[in-house]
Amino acid sequence: MKKSFVYNFLNTLLVNRGYKKITLTSKKEHSNPPTGSLGFTLIEVLVVVIMVGILSAIAAPGWLGFMNNSRLSSSQSRVFSTLKDAQSTAKRSGSSTIFEIGNDPTKGAYALTSRSQVQYLEQGIQIFSVTKATSPTAVTLPVKILFNSQGLPTTLNGDEFTDFPLRITLNIVNSPNRQRCTTITTLLGAMKSESDTDCN
Numbered sequence: 001m002k003k004s005f006v007y008n009f010l011n012t013l014l015v016n017r018g019y020k021k022i023t024l025t026s027k028k029e030h031s032n033p034p035t036g037s038l039g040f041t042l043i044e045v046l047v048v049v050i051m052v053g054i055l056s057a058i059a060a061p062g063w064l065g066f067m068n069n070s071r072l073s074s075s076q077s078r079v080f081s082t083l084k085d086a087q088s089t090a091k092r093s094g095s096s097t098i099f100e101i102g103n104d105p106t107k108g109a110y111a112l113t114s115r116s117q118v119q120y121l122e123q124g125i126q127i128f129s130v131t132k133a134t135s136p137t138a139v140t141l142p143v144k145i146l147f148n149s150q151g152l153p154t155t156l157n158g159d160e161f162t163d164f165p166l167r168i169t170l171n172i173v174n175s176p177n178r179q180r181c182t183t184i185t186t187l188l189g190a191m192k193s194e195s196d197t198d199c200n
Contacts, residue, residue: 068172071122072195075170076180078119079111080193083145083182086113087189090147101168102142103127109170121170128171128179132156132163143168145184153189162187169199 079101086099098114109121129138139156145166146155155161169181181199183192 075121075125082111087151091151128169
């Protein structure tokens with residue numbers, strides 16, 4: 001009775017002053033949860049998981065291929081720039097400079113010059129072969145190419161060399177068809193980069 005009087009009094013007072021009428025709700029109404037689901041059903045979760053799995057299966061090979069191409073291209077650029085560095089250093093210094101490339105069993109494939117630090121290639125990349133123009137048999141690694149004071153490639157592993165082009169081919173371990181190569185095309189030391197079928 002007291003609550004009802006206070007409630008009516010406040011309502012009358014507030015309405016007379018231009019405020020809205022107060023409406024009270026019971027505690028029971030507030031404690032009842034709204035009707036309908038508050039979470040996901042097992043079927044909904046399974047459908048989402050399956051969809052994510054399908055999308056991953058579609059996207060994964062493309063992403064893997066992209067990453068492999070990126071690592072190959074980066075390694076090819078490193079080999080090419082190291083070769084160029086050996087050639088230009090020989091010209092600039094007026095003395096012979098050796099370029100070396102090989103596969104380290106613990107640290108992976110590498111390239112270096114006799115005047116620079118070793119440059120390791122990307123993880124999973126190996127020297128697939130180093131081949132001469134008239135010999136299908138790959139040259140034994142590591143390979144050392146000497147550029148004379150004029151920047152000309154004159155010797156291969158200590159022996160006089162004129163059998164150009166000389167091609168250095170890189171590939172991914174366990175994926176021989178994906179290749180990148182750097183080729184010394186002439187006796188004058190001209191170089192070019194190629195990929196995949198051009199490397200055969």
